[in-house]
Structure formats: structure tokens, C-alpha cells
Amino acid sequence: MAGYxxxxxxxxxxxxxxxxxxxxxxxxxxxxxxxxxEARNPPVPESSIDNALTAVNQNNKTPVVERYVTWVGGVxxxxxxxxxxxxxxxxxxxxxxxxxLRLLLIGSIFGAVFGVLFxxxxxxxxxxxxxxxxxxxxxxxxxxxxxxxxxxxKYGALQINQSSGNTIFYYTGEATPGLEGSTFALxxxxxxxxxxxxxxxxxxEIALYSRYQRSAMLDVLGSDYLRTAQAKGLTxxxxxxxxxxxxxxIPMTVWFAFSFGLLIVGATFTEKxxxxxxxxxxxxxxxxxxxxxxxAATTLFTAVLVLFSTFLADVMRAVLDPRVRTS
Amino acid sequence: xxxxxxxxxxxxxxxxxVAPTTTDDGEVLSRGRLIWRRFKRRRSAMVALGFIGLMFLxxxxxxxxxxxxxxxxxxxxxxxxxxxxxxxxxxxIGQDVFAQTLRGLQKSLIIGLLVGLISxxxxxxxxxxxxxxxxxxxxxxxxxxxxLLVLPDFLIIAIISPRLKGQSWxxxxxxxxxxxxxxxxxxVHSLTLSLRGREYVSAARYMGVPARTVISRHILPNMxxxxxxxxxxxxxxxxxxxxxxxxxxxxxxxxxxxxxTLIAQGTxxxxxxxxxxxxxxxxxxxxxxxxxxxxxxxxxxIDPSSKSRAAL
Numbered sequence: 294m295a296g297y298x299x300x301x302x303x304x305x306x307x308x309x310x311x312x313x314x315x316x317x318x319x320x321x322x323x324x325x326x327x328x329x330x331e332a333r334n335p336p337v338p339e340s341s342i343d344n345a346l347t348a349v350n351q352n353n354k355t356p357v358v359e360r361y362v363t364w365v366g367g368v369x370x371x372x373x374x375x376x377x378x379x380x381x382x383x384x385x386x387x388x389x390x391x392x393x394l395r396l397l398l399i400g401s402i403f404g405a406v407f408g409v410l411f412x413x414x415x416x417x418x419x420x421x422x423x424x425x426x427x428x429x430x431x432x433x434x435x436x437x438x439x440x441x442x443x444x445x446x447k448y449g450a451l452q453i454n455q456s457s458g459n460t461i462f463y464y465t466g467e468a469t470p471g472l473e474g475s476t477f478a479l480x481x482x483x484x485x486x487x488x489x490x491x492x493x494x495x496x497x498e499i500a501l502y503s504r505y506q507r508s509a510m511l512d513v514l515g516s517d518y519l520r521t522a523q524a525k526g527l528t529x530x531x532x533x534x535x536x537x538x539x540x541x542x543i544p545m546t547v548w549f550a551f552s553f554g555l556l557i558v559g560a561t562f563t564e565k566x567x568x569x570x571x572x573x574x575x576x577x578x579x580x581x582x583x584x585x586x587x588x589a590a591t592t593l594f595t596a597v598l599v600l601f602s603t604f605l606a607d608v609m610r611a612v613l614d615p616r617v618r619t620s
Numbered sequence: 621x622x623x624x625x626x627x628x629x630x631x632x633x634x635x636x637x638v639a640p641t642t643t644d645d646g647e648v649l650s651r652g653r654l655i656w657r658r659f660k661r662r663r664s665a666m667v668a669l670g671f672i673g674l675m676f677l678x679x680x681x682x683x684x685x686x687x688x689x690x691x692x693x694x695x696x697x698x699x700x701x702x703x704x705x706x707x708x709x710x711x712x713i714g715q716d717v718f719a720q721t722l723r724g725l726q727k728s729l730i731i732g733l734l735v736g737l738i739s740x741x742x743x744x745x746x747x748x749x750x751x752x753x754x755x756x757x758x759x760x761x762x763x764x765x766x767x768l769l770v771l772p773d774f775l776i777i778a779i780i781s782p783r784l785k786g787q788s789w790x791x792x793x794x795x796x797x798x799x800x801x802x803x804x805x806x807x808v809h810s811l812t813l814s815l816r817g818r819e820y821v822s823a824a825r826y827m828g829v830p831a832r833t834v835i836s837r838h839i840l841p842n843m844x845x846x847x848x849x850x851x852x853x854x855x856x857x858x859x860x861x862x863x864x865x866x867x868x869x870x871x872x873x874x875x876x877x878x879x880x881t882l883i884a885q886g887t888x889x890x891x892x893x894x895x896x897x898x899x900x901x902x903x904x905x906x907x908x909x910x911x912x913x914x915x916x917x918x919x920x921x922i923d924p925s926s927k928s929r930a931a932l
Contacts, residue, residue, distance in 0.1 A: 304766075312770045316779060323783045432916075436909035438860055440867050440883065441901045444890045451891065551803060554772040561774070562864065566887075577868055580778055588779055596770045603769075 297617075301607055305600040309593070313368075316592035317361055317585070324583040326351040326377055349375040351585050364589070373593075374586040382590050385575070390594070392467055393571035396560050397598070399487070400494040404556070405549065407495075408502020413538060415503065416510035427507070431500035439562040443493045450489055464489050465568045490567045494559045498552070505548045509541040516540075543614050550606035554599050658921035665917030668910035675907060679726040688716035690723035691875055702895055709895035711885070720877050721899050727878040728859050728907070731793055735858035738797035740804060740851040747808025748835045752816055762809070765802050773799035773861060781870035792871055796858055804850045811843045845922040852915035856908045863904055879904045 330342040346352035350363050367374050373382040415427040434442075450462035463469070463486045472482055513519070514537060522532045561573030568574075572591050579587035611617045659665055688694070693713055702709045708717035750761035768776075777795050784792055815821060816839070824834050840847070859879075865871035866880030874881070879900050886897030 308766060308770050311767060315767075316771065316776075319776065319779050323780050325782070432909060432912060436856070436905050436912060438864060438867075438904065438908075440864070440887065441905060444887055444897065444901070448891060551769065554769060558772055558774040558864070562867075565868075576775070576778070580781065580868075580870065583782065592771065592775055592779070595772065595775060599770050599772070 298604070298607060298611075301604065305604065309596050309600060312596040313589060313593045314361070316596075317364060317589045318357060320585045320588045320592075321353075321357045321360065324580070324585050324588070325353065326583050326585060327353055329377065329583060345379075349377060349379055349586065351377060364586070368593070373590040376587055377582060377584045382586060386572070386590060386594075389570055389572050389575055392569055393560060393564065393573060395487075396490060396494060396563060396569070396571065397556060399491050400498055400556055400560065401549075401553065401602075403491070403495045404498025404502055405545075408499045409506045409542070409545065411499065411503035412506025413510050413533075413541070415507040416514060416541075417533065419511065424507075427503060431503050434496045434500035435504070437497065439493055439497065439559045440566060442496060443489075443563065443566040446489045446493055461485065462489055467567075467569045490563045490569060493567070494556065494563045497559065498556060501552055501555075502545070502548070506541065506545060509544045510537065513537045513541045539613060543610060546606040546610040546613065549609070550599075550603040553602035554595075557595055557598060655921045659917055662917040662920070664913055668913040668917075671906065671910045672914065675725060675903070676729065679722055679729055682722040683719065683726070686716075686719055686722070688719040690715065690719040690877060692716065692719070701893075708899045709893075711896060717895055717899060720882055721879075721903060724877045724879040724882045724900055725903060725907075727789070727872060727876065728862060728880075728904070731789075731796065731862045731878070732855040732859040732907075732911070734793050735796045735800065735862070736851045736855035738793075739801040739854050739858070740847055742797065743801035743804035743808055743850065744840055744847055746801065747805040748812045748839055750805075751809045751812025752831065752835055752839060758809075761805070765805055765809075768799060768802040774864065777861075777865055778868070778870045781865070784870070785873055787873075789872055789876060792862075792865075796861060796865075800854070800858065800861060804854065807846060807850070808843065811846060812839055815839050815842055845919075848922065849915055849919045852911065852918055856911035856915070859904070859908055859911070 326346055327342060330337050330345065343352055343354065347355065350360055352360075364374055371383070373386065376382055376385065411427050411431070415424040418424045447464045450464055454460055454462060463482075467483070467486050468479075469482050469486075472479065514533075519532050519537055522536050523529060527535075557573070560571065561576060563569065564571040564574040565577055572594050575587060576591035576595075578584075579591065683690070693715055694710060697705070697710045700710045702717075708721055710716060711720070746761050746764070750758040773796075776799055780795060784795075821834060821838050824838055829837075862871055862878060863880030863883065866878045867884040869881075869884070872878040872881055882900035883897060883904065886893075886900060890897035
């Protein structure tokens with residue numbers, strides 16, 4: 294088991310390296326940091342453009358491979374280089390990572406927990422009213438892109454805020470800037486900022502998981518060993534939850550890993566729409582600003598996160614499925 | 621002389637293997653009718669099918685009928701709410717929102733169909749060759765699959781997108797197709813592994829049928845149900861991905877419009893001028909919803925016994 298996980302870790306490392314290399318070269322080919330300077334008025338002399346670009350290792354006159362080697366050398370020492378404006382990517386990343394991780398953590402936990410609950414509920418009540426309700430809900434939210442959900446949520450929050458006369462929900466930023474007060478007040482403020490973005494990202498996630506879980510559970514419910522367990526005198530409840538659900542969760546670990554990439558993309562939209570200063574929003578900004586280093590750094594971050602979720606899924610699978618542990 | 625009979629045998633083998641799926645019309649029709657009858661039983665699916673048909677009619681015939689072009693500017697009405705002149709209202713610069721929505725709908729539908737078709741084909745080829753040949757081919761293909769899982773399609777296309785400016789939208793379709801086949805390829809791979817050991821595949825192989833033919837004639841047709849369903853769901857996935865990328869300006873480039881760019885333009889004033897946002901957004905959600913419903917009903921109709929993979 295340990296050997297298996299170590300082997301997976303080694304493969305993951307190779308994947309991260311290939312993925313970020315690919316991202317770096319692609320970004321170097323498609324983006325032109327120089328165009329930011331050339332469009333300026335009054336025109337900037339070429340030598341000073343060169344100096345500025347070379348200082349941040351984004352000069353397209355330097356061969357790509359040379360720039361890549363410099364960049365990798367920095368990354369290996371824990372330095373992700375500089376943004377086009379000459380700021381340290383590490384410092385900015387330190388500020389942003391927490392914002393994104395908070396969103397992703399809450400989104401994946403709530404999405405998985407409620408998705409599994411709704412899915413199991415739907416499977417147990419197959420074709421009854423509650424199952425149809427869950428199915429209709431999930432179909433509806435699966436069709437809603439995050440950028441559409443977010444606007445609807447904002448609209449709903451606006452109505453509630455106006456009718457109550459208080460600001461219950463905030464929909465810009467992750468905290469009120471410059472707010473002072475007790476720890477409780479600060480936490481409450483964060484919470485009020487958190488609700489809408491979390492809902493925007495979680496609703497679709499719940500819908501996705503509940504569909505998977507429902508079908509996985511239906512597969513298990515008809516199986517012989519559940520009937521045997523019931524014949525031996527276990528209650529229905531106990532067989533469903535101890536024997537049925539545990540087995541039905543095994544395929545879910547795979548979907549957890551796969552849907553994590555989707556979650557990250559969803560978080561990107563959420564951050565951008567609710568003005569959260571996270572990694573996803575930074576990625577979008579970096580493409581608009583043609584900043585190669587930032588695009589590469591955020592891609593590296595995504596790759597590591599996706600692989601971490603795959604690793605987590607492997608561990609969960611091993612916990613749930615004894616066959617994985619012994620083979 | 622030794623070669624002649626062999627080629628004849630090959631021909632016979634192929635003919636035999638193909639017979640039940642293509643030449644025997646009665647067989648095909650009855651299976652098709654069976655699926656259609658099962659599909660018809662789902663009222664929601666029939667409604668969805670009707671709706672999609674209607675959307676296609678709107679998107680492709682609508683622009684011929686209405687008096688406004690999507691780029692045309694009506695200097696007498698800026699930011700007007702829906703009226704008899706402009707059914708969906710007008711934009712800040714006096715463009716007809718109805719004409720724009722039809723144009724966006726047209727783009728999104730074409731892109732969805734093309735990408736669904738191409739990406740499913742890529743998934744079939746990559747997954748089937750990996751499963752059939754094994755060895756190095758399998759390792760390379762599966763590495764590609766895991767690489768694309770690590771780099772979400774949205775990210776790569778966004779990184780490439782600065783190059784899309786001023787290019788034909790077909791490049792965008794190509795990008796969407798070549799980066800969104802990974803999950804389906806994994807399923808095709810595992811299905812191929814289970815089909816590879818079947819007697820008829822071994823028989824074809826020992827008779828010298830080339831690998832290409834074995835895959836296209838014996839392996840892929842046997843997972844046609846999965847491929848059809850996947851292609852359907854890939855359409856809705858592609859429409860969502862396209863609109864997401866276009867929303868950020870990484871997809872369809874102005875002056876052309878898609879539902880994504882329209883929603884992006886309308887978002888800022890969604891509360892004050894709701895017609896800029898509500899129509900394109902509502903239609904996008906409705907299309908994705910109906911395509912998903914059709915895909916779901918199609919799976920139940922084609923393969924009533926399969927509950928696994930019945931998730932999406």
C-alpha cells in the first residue's frame with residue numbers, strides 16, 4: 294500500500310513538471326509582454342523596454358529555453374520570479390493562496406457531503422417524489438454556469454438586503470477593508486462575505502455529486518450481499534448505511550478527483566465575479582496582462598492541487614476498499 | 621496464390637461481422653424503433669427534443685426573418701426595454717438584443733455540436749488504441765490523459781487564447797475539441813480492455829484483420845451506446861466551456877458574439893437593464909438543461925440495464 298502511494302507520488306511529480314513546463318512554453322509562445330509597453334503613449338524607447346522585460350525574465354529576445362532554465366532554477370529554490378510590474382510573485386501568492394484554498398476547501402467539503410446525502414436519499418426513494426425533486430434540482434444546477442448562478446445570487450441577496458434594511462450579504466471582496474472591532478465582528482464580517490461565493494461554487498458541486506452518488510448507490514442496492522445481510526437479521530437502515538453506502542462511496546473517490554479540476558475552474562469564476570483576490574482571479578488577470586510568469590505560477594498551483602486531490606482520493610479509496618490495501 | 625484466398629477470407633470475415641449492424645435493415649430498424657419507443661416514453665425528453673428543435677429553427681431561420689442584423693445599430697433607440705420593435709430590447713449602442721441573441725445561440729449550437737462530435741471521436745481513437753494495443757501506446761495515451769486532467773481544459777485554452785485574437789472561430793472549436801476528451805477516453809479505454817478478450821475480436825485478429833479494422837469494425841461499434849450518449853453530453857459540456865471562456869474574452873472574439881460574450885456584456889448591468897442579461901443567460905441554461913435531459917433519456921433508452929455511469 295505504502296509502495297503504491299509512493300509510486301503514485303512519483304508519477305504525480307513527473308506530471309507536475311511536464312504540466313508546468315508545457316504551460317510555461319505555451320504561455321511564452323502565445324503571450325507578448327512586450328505589447329504592454331509598445332502600446333504606450335508617449336512611446337517607450339526599445340532599450341528601456343528590453344531592460345524592463347529582462348529584469349523580470351520575460352524578454353522575448355532571450356531564447357525561451359534560457360528563460361525557462363532561469364525560471365525553473367528560481368522555482369526549485371522556491372522563487373516564482375517577478376510579475377511584469379516587477380513585484381515578487383511569492384509575496385502576492387502568499388496573500389492569494391489562502392483566499393482560494395478557503396473557497397476550495399469549503400466548496401469541496403460541502404459539495405461532497407451534501408451531494409452524497411442527496412444522492413443516497415434519492416437512491417433510497419427511487420422514483421418517489423423526493424427522488425424526482427433531487428433529480429430536478431441537480432439537473433437544473435448542472436445546467437447553470439457559475440457566472441449565471443452568481444448573478445442570480447447577487448440579485449437575491451440584493452432583494453433580501455433591501456427588504457430587511459440591513460446588509461446581511463456582501464458580494465464584493467472577501468472582507469470589509471479597514472474594518473475594526475472584536476474578533477467576533479471580524480469573523481462575522483468574513484462569514485457574510487463568504488456565503489454567496491460559497492453557494493455559487495457549491496450548488497453545482499452538490500448537483501454533480503448527487504447524480505454520481507445516486508447511480509452508485511442504485512448499483513449497490515440491488516446486490517446480493519445486501520439481501521444476505523438483511524436475511525441474517527440486520528435492519529434495513531444498518532445494511533444500507535454500513536454495507537451499502539460504504540461500497541457506493543468507492544467509485545465516488547474517483548469522481549472526487551476528476552471533479553476537482555472543475556471546482557477550481559468554478560472558483561476562478563467565483564473569485565472574479567465576487568472580486569475575491571484569489572489565485573483564479575489572478576490567473577485571468579495574468580492572461581489579460583500577458584504576464585507569463587504569473588500564468589505559469591498559477592498553473593503550477595492548479596496542477597499541484599489537482600494532483601493532491603487525486604492523492605487524497607487514492608487514500609480514501611484505500612481506506613474504503615480493503616482490496617486496494619492488500620493488492 | 622497463398623495471398624489470394626487469405627484476402628478473400630478477410631473480406632468474408634468483415635462481411636460477416638458487419639452484417640448485423642449495417643446490412644441487415646430489419647435488425648437495425650427494429651433496434652432503432654425499440655430505442656425510439658423507449659425514448660418517447662419519457663415525456664420530459666420529448667419536450668426537451670422539441671425545445672432543441674425549436675432553438676435550432678430560431679437560430680438559423682430567425683436571422684432571415686427579423687429586420688435587424690446583430691451588428692446593425694438603431695440610432696433611434698439606446699438601452700430601450702423590450703418592445704414590439706425590438707423584442708428583447710436594445711444595447712447601449714442601439715444593437716438589437718434579439719438579433720444578437722439569435723446570433724449567439726447559433727454560434728453556441730454549432731460549436732457545441734462540432735466539439736461534441738470531434739472530442740468524442742478523439743476519445744474513441746485514443747481510448748480504443750490504448751486498450752487494444754497495450755504496452756507503450758497505452759502508456760503514452762494514458763499519460764496524455766492524466767496530463768490533461770492535471771491541466772484543466774479551461775486553463776490551457778485560456779493560456780492559448782491571446783493567439784485567437786483575429787483568427788477564425790474554427791480554431792477555437794479545434795482547441796475546445798482537443799482538450800476536452802479526457803474523461804470519455806478513460807471510459808473507452810476500460811471498455812476496450814473488456815472487449816479485447818472476446819472471441820470475435822480474437823478471431824478477427826488471428827485471421828489477419830488489421831488493427832485499424834478490428835478497432836473500427838469490431839470494438840467501437842460495440843460501445844456505440846456509450847459513444848452516442850457521451851457525444852450528446854459532450855455537446856452540453858462544450859457549450860458551457862465555450863460560454864465560460866467567451867465570458868472572459870478568451871473565446872469568440874468581437875465583433876462576433878456567442879451566448880457567453882452576451883452574458884458577459886450584460887452582467888455589469890444585470891439589475892438595471894435586465895434584458896441585456898436575462899435572455900442570453902436564460903437561453904444558455906435552457907439549452908444545456910435540455911441537452912442533458914436528452915442525453916439522460918437516450919442512455920435509459922439505449923441501455924436500460926446500465927445504471928453505472930448513469931450519473932451524467
